[in-house]
Amino acid sequence: MPDIDLLDGRQLQLLELLYSTGSVTRTAEALGQTQPTVSIWLARLRSQLGDPLFVRTPQGMLPTPRVEAMIATVRNVLEGLRALAQAQSVFDPATMPRRFRIFMTDASHITLLPRLFSQVRALAPGVSLEAVPIHAGMGAELESGAADLALGFIPTLDAGFYQQALYDQDWICLAHPDHPRIRPGASFGLDDYSREAHAGIVYGTGAQLLDATIHRLGIERRLALRLPGFLGLPAILSTTDLIATLPRQIGETLAAIGGLRVLDCPVPIPGFQVRQHWHARFHQDPGNRWLRGVCANLFLRPVGGGPQSDASMHRPAQPPAGA
Incomplete structure (x- = not known):
């Protein structure tokens, strides 16, 4: 036959x-x-x-x-x-409508989202954005296509995900510009850090990194106020003598908003990288590629001393299940 x-x-x-x-x-x-x-x-x-x-x-x-x-x-x-x-699908941002869902922290709402939305609005009038809180089940949503991208310090997104480092983050402290015990120009050391009362963010991977370092080094940090997010910090610090320890980008942004003083952080907290993450299923999706390109154009700074290429930096840690 x-x-x-x-x-x-x-x-x-x-x-x-x-x-x-x-x-x-x-x-x-x-x-x-x-x-x-x-x-x-x-x-x-x-x-x-x-x-x-x-x-x-x-x-x-x-x-x-x-x-x-x-x-x-x-x-x-x-x-x-x-x-x-x-028939490879195309995405024309100037004419095609699409809604992108992006996982991000409330810090990114303040530091990244305004610039991202402004750029998207200018390039793609039919595109809308939805900012979604980072949570434990976001990997499944990215895999299914229910969400498109995750921005931030998210070490849990590993197997089956591509990622691109956008910029490095270190840590700073914020205080009232006329803090009664921290004079302008004076150093701010570990003894000062331990003596003062603090306002602290208690959720998120950055907060976990800070808490783990404080505990490991045996440094005292008296948390007088615990907060779930960054939004109220400028008003709180500008009306109290509390100290806050924050990643540099959100810290400098809030300092500018609230007229706060930026202090060198005396605690050697490890830095980290803010990255964009996406599932391997959508690596070639034209709309996803376009959104990642917008984020890279806006936020990418050389990380680790050298330029990054799309071919060399976007690698999943291991193949996704079933690949």
């Missing part, structure tokens, strides 16, 4: 070209192959289909009735294959 289940696009293209040209030589040229190679392919195809397919005559290679009967189907299949090959 002819083994037609194993026909591939190359064999169908061979049938269509040989039918159209009546010449093995011209068919080989069109396929970018040598004439002997095309002859070998034709011999295999004859064996698979159990038919001579083409017969050499003074008028060229003429098709058998079997080829005449199937050529219309062959051409339809090839047309479908070509359409599939050319």
Whole structure:
């Protein structure tokens, strides 16, 4: 019985070209192959289909009735294959509507989101953004396509995810500009840090890193006020003598908003990288690629002393499940 289940696009293209040209030589040229190679392919195809397919005559290679009967189907299949090959979805931000969901912290709402939204609004009037709180189940949402991107310090997004480092973060402290015990120009050391009362953010990976360092070093930090997020800090610090320890970008942003004093942090808290993360399933999705490009253009700064390339930096730690 002819083994037609194993026909591939190359064999169908061979049938269509040989039918159209009546010449093995011209068919080989069109396929970018040598004439002997095309002859070998034709011999295999004859064996698979159990038919001579083409017969050499003074008028060229003429098709058998079997080829005449199937050529219309062959051409339809090839047309479908070509359409599939050319049907890579496109995303035109200037004209296409789309909603992107982005996981981010409330700090990113203040530091990243305004610039990101302004740029997206200018480039893509039909695009809307939804900022989604970071949570334990966000990996599944990124994998399913329910969300598109995650921005921040998110070490839990590892296997199956691509990531791109955008910038480094270190730590600073904030205080009232006229703090009664911290004079302008005076140093702010560990003794001062331990003596003062603090306002602290108690949620998020940055807070966990800070707390772990404080505990590991045995440093005293008297938390007089615990907060779930950054939004109220400028008003609190500008009306009290509390100290806050924050990553530099959000800290300097809040200092500018509230007219606060920026102090060098005397605690050697490890720095970290803010990254954008996306699932491997959507690495080639044009809309996702466009959004990542906007984020990189806005926020990417050289990390680790050298430039980054799309090819070298975007690597999942290991293949996603089932890959």
